[in-house]
Amino acid sequence: MRARLTPVIVAIAAFCLATPPASHAFDWTKAFGGLGEQEQFHTFKLIHVKDLKNLIDDHTPNLHIYDANAPETRDKYGVIPGAQLIAAPGGYRVSATLPAQKSDPLVFYCANQVCIASHEAARRALAAGYSDVSVMSDGIMGWKAAGEPTVSAAAASATPKPG
Numbered sequence: 001m002r003a004r005l006t007p008v009i010v011a012i013a014a015f016c017l018a019t020p021p022a023s024h025a026f027d028w029t030k031a032f033g034g035l036g037e038q039e040q041f042h043t044f045k046l047i048h049v050k051d052l053k054n055l056i057d058d059h060t061p062n063l064h065i066y067d068a069n070a071p072e073t074r075d076k077y078g079v080i081p082g083a084q085l086i087a088a089p090g091g092y093r094v095s096a097t098l099p100a101q102k103s104d105p106l107v108f109y110c111a112n113q114v115c116i117a118s119h120e121a122a123r124r125a126l127a128a129g130y131s132d133v134s135v136m137s138d139g140i141m142g143w144k145a146a147g148e149p150t151v152s153a154a155a156a157s158a159t160p161k162p163g
Contacts, residue, residue: 044108044122044133049146052107052136056082062104066097068117069110069140071153077140078150080109085157089121094128102130109136109143 055063065083067074079085086092089110098106106125108118118135125133136143144150 044119044126044135046137047107047134048136049138049142049148051134052080052109052143053146053148055105055107060105062099062101064099064104064106066106066108066118066121067110067140067156068108068121069115070117073111073140074153074156077111077144079153079156080140080143081149081151081156083109083156085153086121089117090124092121092124094124098125098128098130102128103132104130105132105134106130107134107136110139112139112141113137115139 052065065080066086067079067083068086068089069077069079074085084097086097086108089108106122108121108125110117118137118139122133122135138146140150
């Protein structure tokens with residue numbers, strides 16, 4: 001097996017040495033569907049409990065927090081005060097759910113660091129043109145473990161949507 005791989009490795013190494021560096025540079029933006037230098041690679045930021053707590057404590061203007069959990073998770077762990085509930089992370093109506101101002105800071109969260117519902121909801125916001133999108137990766141479980149307050153899902157759904 002080693003004898004068959006040696007000529008292949010030698011050929012790849014020779015090609016790399018003979019080819020100018022710029023021609024084989026790897027561009028991550030192109031790999032993920034971007035247009036290289038013509039378009040900036042947009043993604044959401046990953047934040048943690050203390051980061052979200054600081055945003056709330058600092059009264060960050062126009063901060064919008066979205067809970068992307070299933071009803072069972074909300075019933076068991078509660079909801080971050082002030083968060084708006086998203087019915088389905090991959091299918092929420094962007095125009096009806098997210099603010100009109102696309103530069104407003106948006107923070108999505110779900111259950112914990114394994115859950116990716118918040119990631120899907122954040123991707124939809126980015127695709128709709130929102131520019132300040134974050135995911136609190138610790139989720140509601142991390143929020144509670146840090147001793148932060150929660151409200152019931154019923155209380156969260158009764159809270160008026162921030163404008």
